[in-house]
Amino acid sequence: MTEEAEVGEVVPDDSIVTATNRLGRKVPNLVVRGMDEREIFAQAPLLDCDRVHWDTIDDFDPQVLLADLPMDAYTRRWSDGQHRVWVPKGRGFEARELIKEWCLERRVEAVNMRVEQQVPFRDLDKIPGTLFQELVAAAVDWIYPRTYTIRRRIVADLDLVEDQDVRSMMYLFISDHAARYDADRIGRNGTLNFTAFILGKLRTWPQDAARTAYGRNVVGDRVALNRLADRFIADEQRLPTEGELAEGMNTSVTDLRRREQAISELSSMRNYQSLVGGSIDSDQYDQVQVASEETVEGDVTAYTRNAMVTKAILEAVSGPNAPRSRRAQDPLALAAVYLSFWEGLSRPEVARELDVLPKTVAAALTRVMGQMEQADLS
Amino acid sequence: MNDLRIHEYAGLHRTIEIGLRLAPTLASAAAVAKATASYLDRDDAVPVRLAGLSREGSRMHITLAIGLGSIDDVKVAAPSSRAAVLLLETLVTELSAYDPSLVALPDAASPEARRATAHTRGTRTVEPALVAADAALVPVG
Numbered sequence: 001m002t003e004e005a006e007v008g009e010v011v012p013d014d015s016i017v018t019a020t021n022r023l024g025r026k027v028p029n030l031v032v033r034g035m036d037e038r039e040i041f042a043q044a045p046l047l048d049c050d051r052v053h054w055d056t057i058d059d060f061d062p063q064v065l066l067a068d069l070p071m072d073a074y075t076r077r078w079s080d081g082q083h084r085v086w087v088p089k090g091r092g093f094e095a096r097e098l099i100k101e102w103c104l105e106r107r108v109e110a111v112n113m114r115v116e117q118q119v120p121f122r123d124l125d126k127i128p129g130t131l132f133q134e135l136v137a138a139a140v141d142w143i144y145p146r147t148y149t150i151r152r153r154i155v156a157d158l159d160l161v162e163d164q165d166v167r168s169m170m171y172l173f174i175s176d177h178a179a180r181y182d183a184d185r186i187g188r189n190g191t192l193n194f195t196a197f198i199l200g201k202l203r204t205w206p207q208d209a210a211r212t213a214y215g216r217n218v219v220g221d222r223v224a225l226n227r228l229a230d231r232f233i234a235d236e237q238r239l240p241t242e243g244e245l246a247e248g249m250n251t252s253v254t255d256l257r258r259r260e261q262a263i264s265e266l267s268s269m270r271n272y273q274s275l276v277g278g279s280i281d282s283d284q285y286d287q288v289q290v291a292s293e294e295t296v297e298g299d300v301t302a303y304t305r306n307a308m309v310t311k312a313i314l315e316a317v318s319g320p321n322a323p324r325s326r327r328a329q330d331p332l333a334l335a336a337v338y339l340s341f342w343e344g345l346s347r348p349e350v351a352r353e354l355d356v357l358p359k360t361v362a363a364a365l366t367r368v369m370g371q372m373e374q375a376d377l378s
Numbered sequence: 379m380n381d382l383r384i385h386e387y388a389g390l391h392r393t394i395e396i397g398l399r400l401a402p403t404l405a406s407a408a409a410v411a412k413a414t415a416s417y418l419d420r421d422d423a424v425p426v427r428l429a430g431l432s433r434e435g436s437r438m439h440i441t442l443a444i445g446l447g448s449i450d451d452v453k454v455a456a457p458s459s460r461a462a463v464l465l466l467e468t469l470v471t472e473l474s475a476y477d478p479s480l481v482a483l484p485d486a487a488s489p490e491a492r493r494a495t496a497h498t499r500g501t502r503t504v505e506p507a508l509v510a511a512d513a514a515l516v517p518v519g
Contacts, residue, residue, distance in 0.1 A: 306479035
């Protein structure tokens with residue numbers, strides 16, 4: 001879809017230069033009932049507002065307090081259940097105090113009330129009929145098939161969310177964010193259309209959803225731990241030890257374990273790979289896993305384990321599902337695995353040695369590691 | 379990376395070898411050498427050499443270097459490369475009692491590689507009698 005942009009190249013009208021300096025194509029404007037999205041949004045002009053948002057212990061509809069505020073005020077229900085009121089720019093803090101007083105008088109228990117200044121807002125109720133709803137549906141139709149990775153992350157990260165739930169979740173997400181769409185903002189590639197705006201917001205959707213569900217700290221720790229693990233896998237082709245993780249997180253091993261436990265217990269994230277060896281209840285939990293300087297070749301189990309790993313690798317590169325007489329051996333996969341794990345070469349180095357593309361090496365490694373995983377040896 | 383295995387010089391045939399280590403006990407070292415020799419003699423299309431010979435504790439380490447062929451052969455899964463994989467699989471399966479495992483090939487200047495070179499004497503198979511002798515004589519470590 002994208003290609004390298006050359007310096008001085010004339011960019012055609014339908015092309016854009018992306019943030020990573022590549023050529024891409026503009027996403028199309030949505031059209032509903034013959035009306036362009038710009039015409040639809042023009043019916044709900046953009047306002048420059050301050051926003052007050054908060055939570056309540058009991059059910060509450062902020063619509064009831066709007067009449068008591070001495071200023072223009074708007075509210076809109078979001079799918080996250082938090083209450084939001086938009087007021088003219090510069091009056092956010094005044095509105096917050098008034099709302100606090102209003103809640104106190106009526107014994108409405110308000111939690112964590114805060115102000116965000118200078119946010120764009122559209123009163124989408126001004127768009128007649130079901131035009132807005134149809135516009136959001138059209139946006140979902142266009143975006144849904146093009147965001148596979150984001151959808152997988154949502155399902156993987158959130159308990160009780162299945163594949164079939166994601167489409168309706170995406171509808172709510174787009175509906176929530178539509179009110180802050182600024183169609184007039186001019187960027188590097190001209191004005192941003194609605195689909196491109198939502199695509200930008202969707203990039204952080206899984207992380208934001210996980211934060212809402214599990215709390216900022218837990219998700220932040222999970223992201224940091226995954227980054228550390230990725231770095232070790234990329235650099236050293238192994239997972240980090242607890243000691244290395246603790247060092248990377250700037251904390252103690254005890255605190256690291258507490259955080260890992262919080263991640264696994266509070267979130268029960270389905271694809272979360274525990275970095276603590278063994279289960280929480282096992283005896284080994286109390287042992288600190290640090291990089292050993294001693295060779296483990298003398299370990300009596302090492303011979304057996306190495307032999308099992310070798311057997312699994314050779315089965316994986318020999319077409320394991322075919323009868324022995326019809327097996328199609330894959331020498332390239334064997335060479336890639338051998339150079340990676342026994343000669344200690346990185347993927348690009350293996351690709352260079354074997355004179356193939358890095359993605360060919362990656363595919364070969366994935367194939368073999370998949371077989372190893374099935375054999376429970378990875 | 380052993381420079382003897384992957385040649386990066388123009389005009390040279392770039393080949394790749396896989397290290398396979400058998401770890402019999404001292405008592406069974408000669409039997410393993412004989413069994414290995416018989417498998418290697420059965421099909422001489424695959425280049426194999428004895429790459430290392432050492433002892434650790436009660437085990438002998440017999441390291442074979444099995445040639446997968448040139449890089450071009452490996453890339454296209456040529457018959458010779460596939461035969462090498464098949465030979466590896468056969469050795470791993472048939473000699474599983476001796477814990478065969480993939481290993482990095484020892485450096486050509488290392489004692490175990492030099493000992494292996496001394497025993498090879500120009501033949502492509504492992505010499506059982508010499509391996510048996512080494513099982514008793516090779517120092518620990």
